Amino acid sequence: xxxxxxxxxxxxxxxxxxxxxxxxxxxxxxxxxxxxxxxxxxxxxxxxxxxxxxxxxxxxxxxxxxxxxxxxxxxxxxxxxxxxxxxxxxxxxxxxxxxxxxxxxxxxxxxxxxxxxxxxxxxxxxxxxxxxxxxxxxxxxxxxxxxxxxxxxxxxxxxxxxxxxxxxxxxxxxxxxxxxxxxxxxxxxxxxxxxxxxxxxxxxxxxxxxxxxxxxxxxxxxxxxxxxxxxxxxxxxxxxxxxxxxxxxxxxxxxxxxxxxxxxxxxxxxxxxxxxxxxxxxxx
Amino acid sequence: xxxxxxxxxxxxxxxxxxxxxxxxxxxxxxxxxxxxxxxxxxxxxxxxxxxxxxxxxxxxxxxxxxxxxxxxxxxxxxxxxxxxxxxxxxxxxxxxxxxxxxxxxxxxxxxxxxxxxxxxxxxxxxxxxxxxxxxxxxxxxxxxxxxxxxxxxxxxxxxxxxxxxxxxxxxxxxxxxxxxxxxxxxxxxxxxxxxxxxxxxxxxxxxxxxxxxxxxxxxxxxxxxxxxxxxxxxxxxxxxxxxxxxxxxxxxxxxxxxxxxxxxxxxxxxxxxxxxxxxxxxxx
Numbered sequence: 203x204x205x206x207x208x209x210x211x212x213x214x215x216x217x218x219x220x221x222x223x224x225x226x227x228x229x230x231x232x233x234x235x236x237x238x239x240x241x242x243x244x245x246x247x248x249x250x251x252x253x254x255x256x257x258x259x260x261x262x263x264x265x266x267x268x269x270x271x272x273x274x275x276x277x278x279x280x281x282x283x284x285x286x287x288x289x290x291x292x293x294x295x296x297x298x299x300x301x302x303x304x305x306x307x308x309x310x311x312x313x314x315x316x317x318x319x320x321x322x323x324x325x326x327x328x329x330x331x332x333x334x335x336x337x338x339x340x341x342x343x344x345x346x347x348x349x350x351x352x353x354x355x356x357x358x359x360x361x362x363x364x365x366x367x368x369x370x371x372x373x374x375x376x377x378x379x380x381x382x383x384x385x386x387x388x389x390x391x392x393x394x395x396x397x398x399x400x401x402x403x404x405x406x407x408x409x410x411x412x413x414x415x416x417x418x419x420x421x422x423x424x425x426x427x428x429x430x431x432x433x434x435x436x437x438x439x440x441x442x443x444x445x446x447x448x449x450x451x452x453x454x455x456x457x458x459x460x461x462x463x464x465x466x467x468x469x470x471x472x473x474x475x476x477x478x479x480x481x482x483x484x485x486x
Numbered sequence: 487x488x489x490x491x492x493x494x495x496x497x498x499x500x501x502x503x504x505x506x507x508x509x510x511x512x513x514x515x516x517x518x519x520x521x522x523x524x525x526x527x528x529x530x531x532x533x534x535x536x537x538x539x540x541x542x543x544x545x546x547x548x549x550x551x552x553x554x555x556x557x558x559x560x561x562x563x564x565x566x567x568x569x570x571x572x573x574x575x576x577x578x579x580x581x582x583x584x585x586x587x588x589x590x591x592x593x594x595x596x597x598x599x600x601x602x603x604x605x606x607x608x609x610x611x612x613x614x615x616x617x618x619x620x621x622x623x624x625x626x627x628x629x630x631x632x633x634x635x636x637x638x639x640x641x642x643x644x645x646x647x648x649x650x651x652x653x654x655x656x657x658x659x660x661x662x663x664x665x666x667x668x669x670x671x672x673x674x675x676x677x678x679x680x681x682x683x684x685x686x687x688x689x690x691x692x693x694x695x696x697x698x699x700x701x702x703x704x705x706x707x708x709x710x711x712x713x714x715x716x717x718x719x720x721x722x723x724x725x726x727x728x729x730x731x732x733x734x735x736x737x738x739x740x741x742x743x744x745x746x747x748x749x750x751x752x753x754x755x756x757x758x759x760x761x762x763x764x765x766x767x768x769x770x
Binding site: 212237249274293324325326343344348375379382383384385386388390391392393394395397398399400401402403404405406407410411412413414415416417418419421423424425426427429430431433434437438441444445447448449450451452454458459461462463465467470471472473474475476478480481482483484485486 | 494525558559591608610626628630659663666667668670671672674676678679680681682683684685686687688689690691694695697698699700701702703704705706707709710711712714715717718721722724725728729731732733734735736737738739742743745746747749751754755757758759760761762764765766767768769770
């Protein structure tokens with residue numbers, strides 16, 4: 203591959219660039235965003251070969267375009283390159299909500315192009331920015347692709363090979379299924395962590411609380427240190443699936459509160475044992 | 487010190503024993519519990535010097551008694567040694583809810599003895615059992631002591647020195663303050679994690695969800711792998727403080743759901759930024 207163009211060179215875009223460079227997957231990686239300082243920094247760090255603020259200049263002669271912006275920026279980026287992309291170019295993205303990416307493509311381009319392969323690497327950190335970009339970020343991580351019926355099979359193969367070159371395991375899900383699975387595994391824990399930090403920040407003994415907060419609180423709240431822009435967009439663009447999960451969650455929390463309220467030690471023990479078993483099976 | 491007696495030789499009691507042995511803090515450590523196999527295993531592992539199933543035999547000539555059972559077992563243990571303890575013996579414990587420990591002492595012994603220093607090491611793992619006992623568990627961790635007005639100052643000093651010998655930082659809080667602080671920093675995150683695992687276990691795509699669950703879910707749910715008996719007891723014995731926190735939490739979660747529902751991107755961004763700031767200040 204000659205040229206890859208990356209929109210948004212932060213943790214996700216930057217880590218892809220570093221991994222592909224290490225594998226000599228392509229000859230040239232060009233970065234594009236609205237922030238000149240970020241792009242300069244990315245070039246200084248050797249993450250990209252060159253950069254431009256001009257989207258059409260960026261995609262010129264690109265074999266593949268990777269959209270690594272927050273999901274809310276995907277539609278404006280696609281609109282800005284609408285008249286400069288060709289049918290040969292493969293487009294893919296790293297957005298956490300796939301139905302919103304498909305809708306954004308339809309709004310900006312009239313349809314999801316056949317060579318647009320929606321994708322989502324299941325990797326990340328609570329740290330954002332190109333300074334944290336890491337060639338090994340995707341090693342042994344899953345990448346979910348969500349092609350639709352009309353998506354070109356060779357484009358899917360190319361995107362699959364790109365992620366495999368980064369050490370990732372590529373799997374395919376339907377768009378809706380992806381969004382429901384991610385709402386449960388990732389979006390729900392983020393919303394809960396934000397609510398947890400909010401709760402504790404408003405209590406009487408807040409300074410003592412933070413002083414005595416140990417490993418349990420640290421881990422339970424870790425994802426509340428994530429990038430606020432990214433998570434604002436995810437909450438906006440995967441709204442329905444997230445609200446479905448928070449609603450289920452509230453039911454479970456209410457039941458658990460009932461058991462605590464009534465002091466039902468037997469049912470509490472059963473619930474805690476079942477939860478431990480389920481979690482240990484996956485992560486134990 | 488000649489002899490320390492530990493009731494409940496699991497992660498917490500076993501780690502104290504190992505640390506004190508390493509520092510030659512006392513000559514002899516005797517274990518006692520209702521489970522012969524656990525005690526045998528603890529002796530095999532070199533955690534305790536000897537053991538007995540007889541509580542009165544265990545405390546005979548002890549300088550210090552450490553209660554490391556789940557909080558629900560503290561009252562029966564105290565009742566079982568009621569007639570065998572002397573005024574000289576120092577008693578302390580590792581229970582996560584201090585008002586319940588004080589009440590248990592009053593029920594079992596008629597009062598909180600002057601040389602009973604309620605305590606709580608803020609250390610633990612999601613793994614329980616003597617196999618995980620570790621002499622370094624308390625190094626650089628906080629231990630909270632909650633003496634009451636009548637508590638003997640020299641007993642507090644001795645218990646403080648014991649924990650300092652394990653590398654811990656000892657601090658003092660009032661009983662109620664401890665229970666409120668712990669409800670927020672530890673008990674609330676545990677309840678939320680149990681509810682999270684329950685929620686996900688009941689969704690349509692449960693196998694995909696666990697397959698694609700990554701770091702965020704793993705960390706957010708970690709404490710749901712904790713010991714069910716211990717957490718059943720904590721929920722029973724710190725009920726009011728926990729329910730106060732879950733109630734506050736539900737308010738915050740409801741507000742957050744409202745913002746997602748109405749798509750209030752500005753307020754979502756503010757809330758996420760504030761949470762990130764608060765958490766980064768403590769753990770960043």
